[in-house]
Amino acid sequence: MSTVQTQGKAPQKRILVIEDDPDISFIMKRRLSSIRPDDKILIAKSIFAGVTMFQEKAVDFIFLDLNLPDSFGISSVRDIRKYNKNVPIIVTTGLANELTIEEALKHGAQELVLKSQITKEYLEEALNKYLVDAAQPAPTTLAAASGGQES
8 A cells, every 4th residue: 555654644545536527526536635635636537547647656545437438337447456456446436236336346346336425424434444544454345335327
């Protein structure tokens, strides 16, 4: 995990949001920054841009849209897992069914959440659940949010 130690504070984490919709990425960055003001929130608009960012410097957490210009559906999760097998991934989508949830988890996502359910409270809960500090053991369970609609 990549961390930057700041004087008297917990190590800074790097949270990557891979989302091509500028409105959604803006909202997510704003909400994440209010929850974790000392962390670095990165935005990528494609799988390629996201992979480039975390190859340059590791990230600690990824929020991943399933519908991107260079990757669609569950292949987005597989594309990330080719380069990083351990980083926690929460898939974000506008529409999901049981198969989509099952496939996302099967290919290494921790959860799948509908974009309409991405509240500040959800983000805080997800970060607390999966963003592991160096002193804490890594989580071993997978969970899925209930499905609905896709982007």
